[in-house]
Amino acid sequence: MAPAAPRLVLGLLVLSLCCEACKKVIFHVPSELEADKLVGRVDLKECLQSADLISSSDGNFKVLEDGSVYTTSALSLSAEKKTFTIILKDIQEQVEKKIHVDLVEEEKKTPNTRHARDTVLKRTKRRWGPIPSVMIENSLGPFPLQIQQVQSDTAQNYTIYYSASGPGIDQDPKGLFYIERETGNIFATRAVDREQYPSFQIICFATTPDGYSPEVPLVHTIRIEDDNDNAPYFTQDLFEFCVPENSRPGVVVGKVIAEDRDEPYTLHTTLKYRIVSQTPPITPAFSLHGDTGVISVLLPQLDRELVPSYTLLVEVRDMAGQPFGLCTTGTVVVKIEDTNDNAPTFKQLQYETRVEENRVNVEVLRISVVDLDEPGSPGSGAVYEIIRGNDDQAFEITTDKNTNEGILCVTKGLDYEAAKQRILVIGVNNEAPYLLAPHSQQLSQSTCSVTVHVLDVDEGPVFKPCLLRLDVKECEDIGTAIGRYVAQDPETGNSEGIRYRIPPGQCNWVNIDDKSGEIRTVRVLDRDIGEMRRGQCNITVLAIDRNGKTGTGTIQVCIVPGNKNFPRLTQTDYIMCRDRNPISLTAQDGDEAPYSAPFEYRINDRRLASMWKLTPHDDNSWYLSPKGDIPYGIYEIPVSVIDNGGKIGENIVRVNLCDCVTPTECDGRTRQLAGGNVTLGLWAILAMILGSLLLLLILITICGCCGAGVMNRQVTDDCANHNLIISNTEAPGEEVMDHNIIPLQSTCDQGGYGVKTGEQQTFEMVKGRGHTLESVKGGGHQTLGSVKEGGGQTMMDTCRYSYSEWHNFTHPRLGEESIRGHTVIKNN
Template identity: 80%
Template sequence: MAPAAPRLVLGLLVLSLCCDACKKVIFLVPSALEAGTLVGRVNLNECLQSAELISSSDGNFKVLEDGSVYTTSAVSLSDEERTFTIVLKDIQEHVEKKIQVSLVTDEKKTQAQKTRQARDTVLKRTKRRWGPIPSVMMENSLGPFPLQIQQVQSDTAQNYTIYYSASGPGIDQDPKGLFYIERETGNIFATRAVDREQYPSFQIICFASTPDGYSPEVPLVHTIRIEDDNDNAPYFTQEVFEFCVPENSKPGVIVGTVTAEDRDEPLTLHTLLRYRIVSQNPPIIPAFSLHGETGVISVLSPQLDRELVSTYTLLIEVRDMGGQPFGLCTTGTAIIKIEDTNDNAPTFKQIQYETQVEENRVNVEILRVSVVDLDELGAPGSTAVYEIIRGNDDRSFEITTDRNTNEGILCVVKGLDYEGAKQRILVIAVNNEAPYMLAPHSQQVVQSTSTVIVNVLDVDEGPVFKPCFFRMDASECDEVGTSIGKYLAEDPETGNSEGICYKIAPGQCNWINIDEKSGEVRTIRALDRDLGEMKRGQCNITVLAIDRNGKTGTGTLQVVIQPCNRNFPRILKTDYIMCRDRKPICLTAEDGDISSYSMPFVYRVTDRNLASSWKITRHNEKSVYLSPRGDIPFGIYTIPVTVSDKSGKQGVTQITVNYCNCVIPSECERMSYASSSVTLGVWAILAMILGSLLLLLILITICGCCGSGVMRRHVTDDCANHNLIISNTEAPGEEVMDHNIIPLQNTADQVGCGIKTGDQQTFEMVKGRGHTLESVRGGGHQTLGSVKEGGGGQPVMDTCRYSYSEWHNFTHPRLGEKVHLCRQDEEQKHSEDYLLTYNYEGKGSLAGSVGCCSDQHEEEALDFLDQLEPKFRTLAETCVKR
């Protein structure tokens, strides 16, 4: 505190001009203030007594709890006033109040103040008494009280009257009234004993001030330390310490650590603890050691055997003062459990057992065996695992462990045969689930075994099929009643099949039967792998065998139908038409047998005479081509063709070929139809006449609408368009013939045409002249110009258009031939777009046909076929065969 003396010598004159609570406070101060200079004191309690937070708005000034205001750094004041605010807050009540502080410089100080400042400046001290060393008070002191523990004095007491006061914990804060300071002397007293563990130290603030309120000293923070007394004994952190350690552990293995604490002052003798083992239960050779400083327990004895001692109890002491006898001590308990290890092998209670069981019994318990194991019951080291090590080659027995009793349960899992063996001898061994962990210097563990004698009891048994599952093969070609084998059973007692009857259980396949006495299996139906329940080609039959005593045995018979070559190849299509292009005919045969008995097929012409005229060419394994060897006349030929399968089974099929002078096969069919005679009845002829008259009347009426004259009418090209009637037909038929459309034929005078006769003629009249499609098909190559006359002998002028018959007789055979030739692909297959015949549209029409091909290089130019009018294009699109 020595540096504060010069600052105090400045002769601060502190004057509180306004001491009213929460009002402005004015301090008269020098113009220069050093850091740590007391500016004055404000009565905070009168403003807000419950203030919890005290702060200053100016960081150059700090405010203490008693209201003293100090500078935190050097401050220079000008002639103007400097102000800041002290903020008081009560957090719980949410109350905040402010005190405004103004600092004013006054160069005209009173003479007394100047004199006081001068004295303080001249005064010299060599030792400060305002900052004594911290006070010490013994814990649990016996007094007498009040007990003086320290005195504080201000050096300025030599010049002024100084009063002392203090605040802080132990004075005006909890624990209140423990200390107080004398106002005149500065002596600090304690009023009662103190517990250091509750209050290790106190920090109080001491104040020195003159009667007029001047504070020549900075408030002193004084520490009162309570000196520790060894009044607390150490204590363990747990009431009982529990540890585990495996048996047969080596010396030095750490078991665990015990810990204790002491409430006395740390790092003193009062808290310097030492541990030791007081006693061990059971009181045999010491098994554990305890480290005195750390409290670590470790194994001492090399012979920890759980089977001898399973638990140790240690009484442990902890003492302070470094373990000195005068130190305080406490005892605790440590329980150490010895964990089991598998150091004992199980042993059978009996070395031999004997039991019995009836033959053919399955999944039945026949014996229980037990063992003795010194290891902990229920632990993996004592759980027994049994196994049959000898006498169970056929896996007829099985042994398991009963978890509740640790016994071995011996069961029969496969029926025993008395006739095969009347007695079985088994050797059973036992082990543990956990591996063995032998104690040091112990002998090797020997596996314990026991012998079990099983006597098999004889029982009257039913017949037994040998084998119990038997397969027989039957052929598709077998006839009804064919024997396919025998399925026999034996009597286990006699070893033969005498007196055994056989039956097939109901609901089995109905195409097999078994003889009741002989066991012979026969077919009772024709076998067909593709028929009904035979489709899969096999069935499993349960066969019953019954002996004289009514005992029944069962066996399974699997009958499999093997395929055979029961079908010969057949050619399905036998009638063909061959046109003059002599395109080969494709013959295809079918065989109902599987592939191994069918393809490849071999074809040949059976008749030698026809074989010289017709040849067969292979196409693939299934098909061949039939074609003539040279020029043969038109006609119908019946050719016998033999087809053989892979295994040589063959059949003959008669193939009929109509070799026709046609372009397409359908044309040959029409020729055949036209050549056939048709006889009409009287009513049919009458109906046709009436229909023709009615149609003629309608056509004359329509034609009358197209012209302007009465006797002489001109039929223009547009009139032909009215002969087409829109229909709801959405697609053409298979073939459009010219006689299905009856157009109007007018041979009267037309525009640009002059004919000698003025009569009007219909299409029916023209047809009556003999110019039909059929009459001109075989007429050879002729030009349209060569047809000069109609059937009636009337000449036709060269300047006029040709009649429908003349045009049709010339164009139809040529267009058909050209279409047939030009619409073939590389394989000589016809396109679907053949020549389609339409009705005559009148001489005024520019379009003679709407077919897909045109004979444009003939004498008559037919370029107009490429420039059809819209209605004719619609007709062409509708009638084209798709």
């Protein structure tokens, strides 16, 4: 901000140096001045030509741009004169000038003066504001020509001088008007062009000789009356429009526009249009609206093929078209746009051509058409198609965009032996759809026929089919014949003298007999080996005739899955507990369908088949379960699994039939195979005898007590209630009752259970805490089990069986089982 201060001070010094005082102005005014009263007029431009700011040093006065000085409030002049200053500033030039104004009270006029009037003045009709003046354009004079007079009412009291300023006086065009100083008559010095100056606004002043202005300056308008001295003219030298052919009457084509420089909204600018002439001079095709200049279709049928364009000479005339009006002509060109109203037609209806057999992608013929529509437009662009004779898609026809011709080509090799000639029917249309002219008939498609003669060529052998697929079962023996692939001479139709060969560098799965074309395997095709995993191989075969001409074909060898794998069980060792739930046997086969599942299971051993049975579960699994109550032990069961292709897999299923609740209870010790012949040694026989004698001794003692009547009813009840536990309340889930067990008659109310089957009896085990006495039935034999001790005491109900009954039950059976060797004594 500091550098700006010197510049400001410097500017003020320059401005003050340029400040000058202009000529002093003295106004004679009444002693009493009303507000907004004109005091006088100062010629500001005489002091400063261009003033940006005009101000007064006294706020009671205001100065207008034209130099008029008005009061801002009512004033009363004192005996002394009133003085103020008008300040003019030109900011750009940094010039300031001042005009000193002195207001002097005017003296009363005496009766002897020129302007003396009676004491009471009569106001006459005021003429200071006349109506606007009118001057005719291009007036011929004589000049100077009086056009108006202005006069102020104050002329009755003062000597008034008239002056004026504004355009036409002291502004451009300068000197066109002037006003007489004494009379107020306004004169024109020359003719005026209204189109250049349609009106003038001048300011008229009325002042006394000493410069006082008793009237407010008058703004007076001088209007130049129009003369029809301008002819109308078109806005364009040439109007160009387009309209589609066959357009209906009334369709708007375009609009011509004309203008007139004369005064608007008068007859001088009221225009009328008309068509003067049409080229070609035939039936009028268009109409022109006289007022708007809109051109419309008049002819119902515009045909581009007959007349492609029209040239119209149009006229525009002012004075509403009256003959004495001024006029101008213009040119309008209307182009007729093409529509597809003409169908293409062939220049010839029949064509003939020749082509060698087996030629591919060669041009055989060009076909031309005639179309009356505009060349190069979609309405004339030809689109060719083969309507008949191309069922095998051996031909193709396209359009040459430059010549509009149809190009017929062969896309597949023709066979002379199959057909010596081909007859094609070709049609043609346009790219754009047809637009029918009014009252015209439906257009029909033009067609032509083309006869193609096929020329015979000496050819090499041809394989039929060109691709032979051979499916070979997996793992076939080497040298297996899998097919025959032969070629034929196209001319003779036979295979005589043709040799066959497989070029090297291909997969060596098969070979071909060079004379017969028989194909045999040279390897065992196994999809699990190396490059055969893809299961497919393409082999090119050459056929060579006597002349050395060669034909090629392809053999596609596909390895199809075979039945090469035996079905195997996924598991062969099982443990079956006393619940004897069925075992699920599951097999798997490495082959694919249809040589895998569903599987069929069989037991090969007849004896074991009588003890075990197989039942289907699903395609892969069968259930193995025992038949009846077979003895505990380890069974090795031969099971055959047969796949869907008939291949049999032999398996040995090892089942440990164990006296357990869960498989983990079996200790896995080796047992003799159940169902085998067992030979008892000396120690075994002695153990059996001693055990039997001990058992008999215990039974006799108990029965003796019972028979002597030592045990009363209460003891019997206690024996039943405290020593025998009903089996179906112990070890949840274990079923004690067999469907073949029938309760025996007993002398006790509660207690154990018995079974009587035929003549044989089975004693139900008497269960105590960890002790059992059981009878095991299996294979038609019975076994008396051992008594297991594990921390408890077992008591039998001696009220149920006598010594003779036990004797009769045990001794015959002990001897029988010892002889047969089918009883297994379990001693822990």
